[in-house]
Amino acid sequence: MLKCYDCLEDNKDSEAVGVCIVCGKGLCMEHIKQVEFPMKGGYPLPHVTLKKELPRMMCRECIDATLGEDMCV
Template identity: 50%
Template sequence: MKCYECAKNGKDTDAVGICIVCGEGVCKDHLKREKIPLWDGEFDVKLRCMGESCKLKDVDPQLKILCTKCHYALVENN
């Protein structure tokens, strides 16, 4: 599998992960891997906290891979 963002720019880069939100293959330059809360539901995502600053007892942060676009969207909606 190749990185979707690199392919759009004419590069041939192997993907090292898949975004858990949109499913795009991403290389190491186009991914974010950090702790994010577990999600309930398919696409109805509502975050209460993000990353290491998450201190809510009812939110279980897990390391997940996101493409840079989805990561930006989730951070903006936090």
């Protein structure tokens, strides 16, 4: 079974419920965060904004690195 990477760094043993879409590390419910991105479809043009945002799972480190600390998640 996949273990939570962040918990293992703290000498805890927790099962992962998902993986970060950026770095790929396994995360438990305590460490995984859902981030909704507005998605655009169409290649190369025209770009169409999808009617519903798609949820993505990320770790706190990748949220801070890609979206910045100003994001509310």
